[in-house]
Amino acid sequence: MMIEATGSALRVGVILDQPAPRWVHQAVRAIQALPEARIVLLVQIAPGNVDRGGTGGGWNHAAYQVFQRLDRRLYGRRADSLEESDVASGLPGCPMLALHPGNIEELQAHRLDVLIDFRRQGPPIEAAASARLGVWSYRHGATPRLAARPPAFREVAEGKEPFFSALVSRDGEEGSTRLLYASWSPTHKRSVYRTLDQCLPKLAQFPARVLRRLHSGDPIEARGGGIPEVVMEGPYRPTPPGNGEVVTAVAKLVRRFGRDLLGGRQVREGWRLACAFGKEGLSPRPDRILPPPRGTYQADPFPIATEDGYWIFFEEIPASGIGHLSVMKMDAAGACDAPRVILQQPTHLSYPGVYRIGAEWYLLPESAGSGNLQLYRATRFPFEWVEEERLLEGARAYDATLVEIGGRWWMFVNHAPEGGSTWDELHLYHAERPQGPWIPHPRNPVVSDARRARPAGHLFEYRGAWYRPGQDCGTRYGKAIVVNRIVRIDEKEYEEVEAARILPDWDPRVLTVHTLNRAGNLTMLDCIVRDRRRDGKDAEWS
Numbered sequence: 001m002m003i004e005a006t007g008s009a010l011r012v013g014v015i016l017d018q019p020a021p022r023w024v025h026q027a028v029r030a031i032q033a034l035p036e037a038r039i040v041l042l043v044q045i046a047p048g049n050v051d052r053g054g055t056g057g058g059w060n061h062a063a064y065q066v067f068q069r070l071d072r073r074l075y076g077r078r079a080d081s082l083e084e085s086d087v088a089s090g091l092p093g094c095p096m097l098a099l100h101p102g103n104i105e106e107l108q109a110h111r112l113d114v115l116i117d118f119r120r121q122g123p124p125i126e127a128a129a130s131a132r133l134g135v136w137s138y139r140h141g142a143t144p145r146l147a148a149r150p151p152a153f154r155e156v157a158e159g160k161e162p163f164f165s166a167l168v169s170r171d172g173e174e175g176s177t178r179l180l181y182a183s184w185s186p187t188h189k190r191s192v193y194r195t196l197d198q199c200l201p202k203l204a205q206f207p208a209r210v211l212r213r214l215h216s217g218d219p220i221e222a223r224g225g226g227i228p229e230v231v232m233e234g235p236y237r238p239t240p241p242g243n244g245e246v247v248t249a250v251a252k253l254v255r256r257f258g259r260d261l262l263g264g265r266q267v268r269e270g271w272r273l274a275c276a277f278g279k280e281g282l283s284p285r286p287d288r289i290l291p292p293p294r295g296t297y298q299a300d301p302f303p304i305a306t307e308d309g310y311w312i313f314f315e316e317i318p319a320s321g322i323g324h325l326s327v328m329k330m331d332a333a334g335a336c337d338a339p340r341v342i343l344q345q346p347t348h349l350s351y352p353g354v355y356r357i358g359a360e361w362y363l364l365p366e367s368a369g370s371g372n373l374q375l376y377r378a379t380r381f382p383f384e385w386v387e388e389e390r391l392l393e394g395a396r397a398y399d400a401t402l403v404e405i406g407g408r409w410w411m412f413v414n415h416a417p418e419g420g421s422t423w424d425e426l427h428l429y430h431a432e433r434p435q436g437p438w439i440p441h442p443r444n445p446v447v448s449d450a451r452r453a454r455p456a457g458h459l460f461e462y463r464g465a466w467y468r469p470g471q472d473c474g475t476r477y478g479k480a481i482v483v484n485r486i487v488r489i490d491e492k493e494y495e496e497v498e499a500a501r502i503l504p505d506w507d508p509r510v511l512t513v514h515t516l517n518r519a520g521n522l523t524m525l526d527c528i529v530r531d532r533r534r535d536g537k538d539a540e541w542s
Contacts, residue, residue, distance in 0.1 A: 001183060002209060003431065004072075006187075008216075009035070009036060009037055009038050010037040010038075010100045010113040010114060010133075010211055010214065010215060011037075011038065011040045011110070011111060011112050011113045011114075012038065012039045012040065012041075012112065012113065012114050012115075012116060012211070012508075013039070013040065013041035013042070013043055013110060013112045013115040013116070013131065014028065014031075014035050014039055014041070014042060014043065014115075014116050014117075014118060015043040015045070015113070015115065015118060015119055016042065016043070016044060016087050016088070016097075016118050016119065016349045017043070017086065017118070017119050018044060018086065018087070019085050019086055019087070019132045020085070020086075020087040020118060021081060021082045021083065021084050022079070022080070022081050022083045022084070022085065022086055022202070022415050023045040023080065023081040023200035023201060023203065023204045024204070024417070025085065025087055025090060025143070026081075026132055026201060026204035026411060026417070027116075027118065027204035027205070027206075027207055027208070028087055028090060028091070029090070029210050029267075030204060030205055030207070030208035030256045031116075031207055032090075032446065033208070034208055034210060034211060034212060034215075034288060036212055036214075036215030037113075037114075037211045037212075037215065039091060039094060039097055040094070040095070040110060040112070041094065041097060041107075041110050041112065042091055042094050042095065042096045042097070043097050043107070043115070044094075044097070045097055045098075045099055045119070045208065048127060051396060052099045053401065058138065058411075060149050060242050060243060061241070061242065061243070062243060063241075063242075063243040063246035063247060064150075064241050064242075064243075064246050067246050067249075068192075070185045070189055070191050070372045071193040073312070074191065074195075075156060075190075075191035075193045075194040076193055076197070077197070077203070079419075080197045080419070081196065081197045081198075081200040081201055081419055082193070082196065082200070086456065093230065095110075095111075098133060104482075104486075105316070107130045108129075108130045111132075112130065112131040112132065112133070112391070113131060113132045113133050113197070113219050114131050114133045114136055114211070114254075114345045115130060115131040115134075115135045115136070116137070116207050117134075117135055117136065117336040118135045118137075121225060123433055128533070129505060132169055133169065133214070133532065134169035135169065135170045136168065136170075136207060136210075136447070137166070137167075137168060137170070137236070138165060138166065138167055138203065138206075139166055139168055139232065139236035140152070140164065140165045140166075140236075140238075140368065140442065141154075141155075141164060141229070141231060142161065142164035142230045142378050143230075143239075143475075144231060144233050144234075146161065146164075147232075147236060147238060148238060148239065149217055149238055149239070149240070149241055149245075150192075150238050150240060150241075150531075151163070151192075151196060151238070152187065152192045152195040152196055152389035153192055153241060153249070153424055154249075154251075154420060155187045155195070155426075156187055156189075156190070156191065156192045156195055156249075157248075157249035157252055157253065157296040158251070158252070159187070159189065159256060159475065159485045160475065161474075161475070162185060162186060162187055162450055162451055162474030163184065163185040163186070163187050163195055163199060164182070164183075164184055164185075164230060164473060165180065165182070165183055165184075165199065165203055166179055166180070166182040166230075166232075167179075167180045167181040167182075167203075167206040167207065167210065167254065167415075168180060168181075168232075169235075177222040177231070177235075177273070177277070180206070180210050181206045181209060181210055181448075181482075182227060182230070182448075183202060183203070183425075183449060184378040184423065184424075184448075184449045184450050184451050184474060185199035185207075185332055185421065185450055186199075186421055186423055186424070186450045186473050186474055186475065186476075186477075187474065187475050188259060189256065189260075189476075190253050195421070197361065198419075199418060199421065199424070200420075200423045201416075201417040201418055201419045201420035202416075202417055202421070202424055202425065202448070204417065204419045205417055213255065216257070216288070216442075218339070218420050236454070245444065256320050260266055263365045263375065263488075263530075265465045267530045267531060267532050268530070269511065269528050269529070269531075270292075270297045270528065270529060270531070271297040271298060271299035271526055271527070271528055271529075272290060272291070272297070272298060272299075272526065272527060272528075272529050273289070273290040273298050273299070273301045273314060273524060273525075273526050274286035274288065274289045274311070274513075274524070274525045274526065274527055275288060275290060275301075275330075275334060275442070275522060275523065275524050275525075276288075276522075276523045276525075277286065277334065277521050277522060277523075278521055281500075281534040282462065282467065282499055282500035283483065283500040283501060283502045284502070284516075284523045284525075285502075286506065286523070286525050286527075287506070288334070289510075289527070289529060290336065291314075292499075293338075293339070294469065295318065295319055296317060296318050296319075297317040298314050298315065298316055298317070298326075298339075298526070299314065299317070299349045299514075299515065299526045300314055300315040300337055300350050300352065300515050300526060301313070301314045301330055301502065301515060301517060301524035301526055302314070302352055302353055302354050302457075302458070302517050302524070303330075303384070303517055303518070303519035303520075303522050303524045304354055304356075304519055305519040305520035305522070308317075308331065308332070308399065309329060309330050309331040309332050310329070310330045310331075310519060310520065310522050311327055311329060311330075311382045312327065312329075312330050312336070312524065313325065313326075313327050313342075313352040313354050313363075313382070314326060314327075314330075314339075314352065314439075314526075315349065315350040315351065315352065316341070317329065318340060322346075322347070322348050323347055323348045323349050323350050324341055324343060324344040324345075325341070325342050325343040325344070325349050325350075325352045325365055326340060326341050326342060326345070327339065327340055327342050327382045328340065330522070332521075334429050340383060341387060342382065342383055343365065343376070344364070344383055345370065347367060347369030347370050348367075348368075348369050349363065349365050349366065349367055349368045349491055350399075351365060351366040351400075351455075351515075352364075353365070353400070353401055353402065353458065355383075355402060355434065360378070361377070361378035361379055361382070362375055362377055362388065362434065363375070363376040363377075363378070363385050364376070364380070364400055364402060365402075366397070366398055366399055366400065368396040368397060368398050368422075371391065371393075371394055371395070371396060372390050372392065372394070372395070373391045373392040373393075373395065373397040373400055373413070374387050374389070374390055374391070374461055375387075375388045375390075375391055375435065376390045377433065381529055383445075388435065389435045391411070391436050391438055392413075392429075393433075394436065395415065396415065396416065396422075397413045397414070397415065398413065398415070398416075398422045398454065398455075399413065399454055399455040399456075400412070400413040401412055401455040401457070401458060401459065401468075402434055402457070403412070403458070403459040403466075405459075405489060406489075406490075407431065408431070408432065408491075409431045409433060409434050410428060410429070410430050410489065411428070411429040411430070411431070412426060412427075412428060412455050412459070412468065413426070413427055413429070413455070413473040414426055414427065414453060414454045414455065415427050415445070419439060421450065422474035423447035423450045423453065423454050423471070424448060424449070424450045424453055424454075424473075425447065425448050425453055425475065426445055426446055426447035426448075426453040426454065426455070426470070427440065427441070427444045427445050427446065428440075428441035428443070428444060428446045428489075428494055429441065430491060432523075439491075441491070441494060442492065443492075443494055446494040447470075447496070450472075450473045450474050451474040451482065452472060452482040452484060452498065453470060453471075454470060454471040454473060455468070455469070455470060455471070455472075456469035456470050456471045456478075456481050456482075456514055456515050456516055457469040457481075457515050457516040457517040458517050458518075459486075460518065464481065465485050465486070466485070466486040466489075467483050467485055467486070468483075468484045468486060468496060469481050469482070469483055469484075469515075470482045470483075470484055471514050472501070476511075476512060476515070477512070478512045478513070478514025478515075478528070480503050480504065480512070480513060480514075481501065481502040481511050481513055481514060481515075481516050481525075482498055482500075482501055483498070483499050483500040483501070483516070484497065484498055484499060484511050484530045485498075485499040487499055495524045502516060502525070503511060504528075509529050509530050509531065510527045510528070510529055510530075511526040511527070511528045511529070511530055512527055513525055513526070513527045514526060515525075516525075517518070
């Protein structure tokens with residue numbers, strides 16, 4: 001079943017709470033910026049017709065109300081996604097309708113293509129047939145059990161699941177639910193509020209993305225619950241947890257915080273490099289972990305093979321916390337020389353992708369703090385580099401990775417909407433040459449999933465197929481590596497599927513693994529390692 005598009009500008013109505021949270025402002029602005037759609041009606045539910053069934057009133061939910069206030073006080077930030085203000089002021093001249101059961105025909109008279117419900121509760125069923133392409137709304141939770149409670153409550157309390165969100169459509173008299181857009185977001189370790197604050201800027205972009213795709217003539221396939229790990233049953237009607245469930249959840253969060261606090265005094269966690277020789281396949285395991293100089297961390301290894309060994313480029317993090325780029329020589333047996341700094345800036349540098357293009361060597365580091373993506377050329381490889389080109393200006397680009405496939409250059413890079421997570425959404429660009437100009441892919445973001453989006457190393461070819469390593473950040477940054485097989489890549493479409501995973505399970509001290517690169521016979525990874533402190537001091541690297 002497909003939703004068909006039309007060539008004229010789509011007529012959009014929006015249902016809002018007043019006041020509405022900041023992320024709704026972002027969503028409205030994104031729609032207003034589209035030439036393909038225009039907001040022609042602002043709908044509010046008339047007093048006396050508002051369903052407050054899930055707002056958590058009454059003594060049975062008193063603990064949840066306290067939990068919400070405390071969570072926001074501890075983890076809220078200034079100008080966050082849930083800060084409330086008047087959205088209607090940003091829609092001057094837009095007609096308003098106070099909706100109640102007696103004036104549904106008046107709503108229908110506006111001939112809406114889409115009615116988008118941004119309220120905390122789901123759309124009124126009576127209005128499902130009032131827009132040609134249905135009433136769109138959000139639902140959260142990958143299973144009925146998770147969806148039964150307010151967004152992210154059980155995911156955070158249990159600490160095991162990333163947070164699933166979807167934009168869905170209810171169409172026609174029967175009000176059947178169809179999936180329009182879906183994404184997975186990282187779950188904060190201790191805060192529901194912070195989980196939502198970081199994912200809502202991304203969710204605000206969903207309606208504009210679907211509207212743009214509809215208008216371009218691309219049908220939106222209505223997959224319902226077609227994502228294998230997602231089960232969407234019945235209407236979305238989350239209810240607040242009772243006092244007992246809140247007490248149990250708080251006890252889990254307190255125990256988690258206590259373990260982290262105690263563990264921080266007894267152990268130290270830090271990034272290290274790891275290596276293996278002669279390992280093939282999609283999910284190699286390292287043979288040993290390399291000890292960094294005392295007082296530093298090392299991450300993001302990119303090896304280059306030489307006649308007598310390897311150059312290892314990597315991010316080095318000193319006590320200041322501002323990363324710079326270093327290189328060290330490794331011989332064929334794995335012995336390493338002392339690192340040498342090759343690039344340092346006032347802002348943080350990481351992810352030193354190195355490329356041989358023709359007779360020249362190029363370096364493409366992450367420098368998101370500078371607001372630009374800069375390509376460097378070696379003047380004396382591997383120690384001296386000069387800026388060659390700015391590939392993306394005025395953009396915060398995370399872990400940009402280049403590859404040439406099919407005679408064209410492709411850039412895989414993460415971007416984040418204002419205030420959103422940098423882990424969630426992979427964007428794709430293409431160009432005739434690595435210096436650009438770079439053209440954004442029409443399907444951007446091509447991946448919206450914190451479990452695999454962010455790049456984790458160079459793409460590689462294996463047994464006739466291309467593979468892209470991605471980070472699994474669903475419950476922790478760089479928790480694991482997902483190796484994705486590219487099914488299709490061209491200037492119109494992109495598709496990938498998970499082919500393998502690399503888990504941090506080869507050593508009990510290892511907590512995460514988040515970069516995979518190969519050169520010659522060498523495989524390099526990085527990982528967070530937990531070491532026990534001695535007499536209150538940092539443990540020696542081992």
